[in-house]
Amino acid sequence: MSGNIWxxxxxxxxxLKKVTYELIGEGRRLADEVGSKLEVVLLGKNIxxxxxxxxxxxxxxxxxxxxxxxxxxxxxxxxxxxxxxxKAQQPAIVLFAATTMGRDFAPRVAARVGAGxxxxxxxxKLDENKSLLCKRPVxxxxxxxxxxxxxxxxxxxxxxxxxxxxxxxxxxxxxxxxVPVEFAPGEIRTTVKEIIKGxxxxxxxxxxxxxxxxxxxxxxxENFYLVENLAEVLGAAVGASRAVVDxxxxxxxxxxxxxGKVVTPNLYIAxxxxxxxxxxxxxxxxxxxxxxxxxxxxxxxxxCNYGIVGDVFEILPILTEEFKKLLAES
Amino acid sequence: xxxxxxxxxxxxxxxxxxVGKDGKHIDPGGVKFIVNTYDDFAVEEAxxxxxRFGGEVTVISMGPERVKEALRMCLAMGADKAIQLWDPAFxxxxxxxxxxxxSKAIQQLPYxxxxxxxxxxxxxxxxxxxxxxxxxxxxxxxxxxxLEVDPNARKFIAYRDIEGAKEVIEGLLPAVISTQWKLNEPxxxxxxxxxxxxxxxxxxxxxAALGLDSAQVGEKGSRVKVLSMExxxxxxxxxxxxxxxxxxxxxxxxxxxEEAKVI
Ligand SMILES: Cc1cc2nc3c(=O)[nH]c(=O)nc-3n(C[C@H](O)[C@H](O)[C@H](O)COP(=O)(O)OP(=O)(O)OC[C@H]3O[C@@H](n4cnc5c(N)ncnc54)[C@H](O)[C@@H]3O)c2cc1C
Ligand SMILES: Nc1ncnc2c1ncn2[C@@H]1O[C@H](COP(=O)(O)O)[C@@H](O)[C@H]1O
Numbered sequence: 001m002s003g004n005i006w007x008x009x010x011x012x013x014x015x016l017k018k019v020t021y022e023l024i025g026e027g028r029r030l031a032d033e034v035g036s037k038l039e040v041v042l043l044g045k046n047i048x049x050x051x052x053x054x055x056x057x058x059x060x061x062x063x064x065x066x067x068x069x070x071x072x073x074x075x076x077x078x079x080x081x082x083x084x085x086x087k088a089q090q091p092a093i094v095l096f097a098a099t100t101m102g103r104d105f106a107p108r109v110a111a112r113v114g115a116g117x118x119x120x121x122x123x124x125k126l127d128e129n130k131s132l133l134c135k136r137p138v139x140x141x142x143x144x145x146x147x148x149x150x151x152x153x154x155x156x157x158x159x160x161x162x163x164x165x166x167x168x169x170x171x172x173x174x175x176x177x178x179v180p181v182e183f184a185p186g187e188i189r190t191t192v193k194e195i196i197k198g199x200x201x202x203x204x205x206x207x208x209x210x211x212x213x214x215x216x217x218x219x220x221x222e223n224f225y226l227v228e229n230l231a232e233v234l235g236a237a238v239g240a241s242r243a244v245v246d247x248x249x250x251x252x253x254x255x256x257x258x259x260g261k262v263v264t265p266n267l268y269i270a271x272x273x274x275x276x277x278x279x280x281x282x283x284x285x286x287x288x289x290x291x292x293x294x295x296x297x298x299x300x301x302x303x304c305n306y307g308i309v310g311d312v313f314e315i316l317p318i319l320t321e322e323f324k325k326l327l328a329e330s
Numbered sequence: 331x332x333x334x335x336x337x338x339x340x341x342x343x344x345x346x347x348x349v350g351k352d353g354k355h356i357d358p359g360g361v362k363f364i365v366n367t368y369d370d371f372a373v374e375e376a377x378x379x380x381x382r383f384g385g386e387v388t389v390i391s392m393g394p395e396r397v398k399e400a401l402r403m404c405l406a407m408g409a410d411k412a413i414q415l416w417d418p419a420f421x422x423x424x425x426x427x428x429x430x431x432x433s434k435a436i437q438q439l440p441y442x443x444x445x446x447x448x449x450x451x452x453x454x455x456x457x458x459x460x461x462x463x464x465x466x467x468x469x470x471x472x473x474x475x476x477l478e479v480d481p482n483a484r485k486f487i488a489y490r491d492i493e494g495a496k497e498v499i500e501g502l503l504p505a506v507i508s509t510q511w512k513l514n515e516p517x518x519x520x521x522x523x524x525x526x527x528x529x530x531x532x533x534x535x536x537x538a539a540l541g542l543d544s545a546q547v548g549e550k551g552s553r554v555k556v557l558s559m560e561x562x563x564x565x566x567x568x569x570x571x572x573x574x575x576x577x578x579x580x581x582x583x584x585x586x587x588e589e590a591k592v593i
Contacts, residue, residue: 074499075460075469075470076469099493100472100473100490100491100492100493101492103456103457103460103472104460104470104472104473105460106457106460107425107426107457107460107461107464108460108461108463108464110426110553111426111461111464111465112464114553115553116424116426116553116554117426117457117553117554118554119455119456119457120454120455120456133557137454137562138452138453138454138559139341139345139347139356139451139452139454140343140451140454141562142345142346142347142561142562143347143349143356143559143560143561143562144559144560144561144562145354145556145557145558145559145560146556146557146558147554147555147556147557148554148555148557149553149554150552150553150554150555151553189469189501189502190469190470190471190499190500190501191499191500191501192497192498192499193487193498193499193500194497194498195492195495195496195497195498196489196495196496196497196498197494197495198494198495198496204493204494205493205494206493207493210592234593251512252475252491252510252511252512253491253494255511258343258367258451259343259367259368259451259511260511266592267586267590267592267593277343277344278343278344281343284562284565285562287590287592288586288590288592289565289568290582290586296570296572301568301570302565302567303565304565304568305565305568305569305590306568306569306570306571306582306585306586306590307568307569307570307571308570308571308572308578308579308582309570309571309572310572310575310578314575315575315578315579318575318576318579319579319582319583322579322580322582322583323583323593326583326587326593327593
């Protein structure tokens, strides 16, 4: 058993996702604590060049599986390559991203190697036996549990935007090892026919460090530009309450809440949103919450760090302008 | 088509969570239980497929006595048969052992497609459907917002909700499909259908009937164990700004930059 700490990198279209740096940061911390190596597994097509940069962020070694069949993510493709590599190398701990991708294949890998997997974790620690303990939200964040992982290797997927990303240091270099990849015909049982890009902002809602959301207080879809303009100035993603989605102003992909996306940005700005329990379930763990609502008794004011009691039609244009001024200065 | 739907009974979304006496589970006092929100879409999609192509819908739930009520709701929506999987040995099953129990029941049935919700809104793991697909040796499509099924070609096309995009994948049946919000509009059970559902078959199976040893399931068989549960620290009441719009906006921008340091 190599006993090393592993990170499964996430890339799409040959671009490393921000969460990968967060995984490397946390993986490095664990590796230093147990005194083992940090190794990263990278899968895709024409992605070998990314290995060097992964080294700059603190990996000791990068396993690269660069293959035609891995160009687009498939459950079977990723699960096979990673399972075989784990069986051959026997890492102690494997970290995945708790993204739609990581959550789609990590349980397959865990089942195949007999590992325990804790998902969507927000904090990790090692006990006195260097065994991994994971903290994760349950009941949409209304409670938190600490979980022990009883079988080896120990696996965890980490919620994006929670862990501190690794810092770049160009003097740090990783060894690169190519992983042979081979698939029998039909072994990958699903084919990706198309990826239709949506429009929740240039950054994905769950990855964004700032989210600006609109609720029924906006009165109609024709006013949603007020939210979008503010988001644009801040480089933020746009979200919505379920009332907005049910009314058909925005697609479900925008919905924040218990039955929508769970977001944990540094800053969440709720505009004309009342703060129903199901909405709070989706954004209550944001670092800072700002609420703009004309009703001083709105529940959202009970959870916000800063609140403005006012009319969104009046406040949003001024706020957008003030942010623009500030960001132009700095 | 033989269609199977796995459903879980969970606390209602408005539940105020309190930690129970054992410090590991929620306090069940006063909790209202419902069919997991995402599983409604799974049941609805299954019934629609049956209405279109014929066949039978079987709903399965692993859980104690109270889950019968959830299964009856699904029968009232239009499912044909229900199976409750329960044994004291199943208590505290992790997602892997939950899927193992479900897989043993499903292996005793004919099936062309298996539906799950994308996520149970209590444990929030999104893992059971994937483990289930693996244990049954089937392909999967998770987070599905639109589904096309061709029973003759035994093919499916699934639109998946991924970060900032929809991914369209194609595969062969049988497969495990996990359903996301907006896949369809789940129907409400009507009163006559609720009455009719009482006469539909609801079978119970325990560990022995599933060929499972108590060491394989429940807390004993689990690979992940909950050590403790806590409530998140309460958010302290924030600063509320009132007054001249220009003034309050300037003040907010200043606070976000100087105090919160997030801009
Ligand atoms: C099973 C279930 C699941 C659910 N899941 C979700 C979920 O995932 N996400 C979610 O968001 N909801 C969810 N809900 C719905 C939730 O209960 C609320 O109904 C919803 O969040 C309300 O949306 P809202 O705040 O936009 O609308 P409202 O509650 O109508 O609030 C509008 C707010 O805007 C304010 N306002 C009005 N005009 C102005 C103005 N001119 N300027 C400033 N403020 C103004 C009002 O004071 C009010 O507070 C769920 C409900 C159920 C039953
Ligand atoms: N105890 C259970 N009985 C039947 N189905 C379940 C059970 N637990 C989970 N599932 C199914 O798996 C889905 C995802 O659950 P989870 O992985 O727990 O988030 C649910 O929406 C159900 O369809």
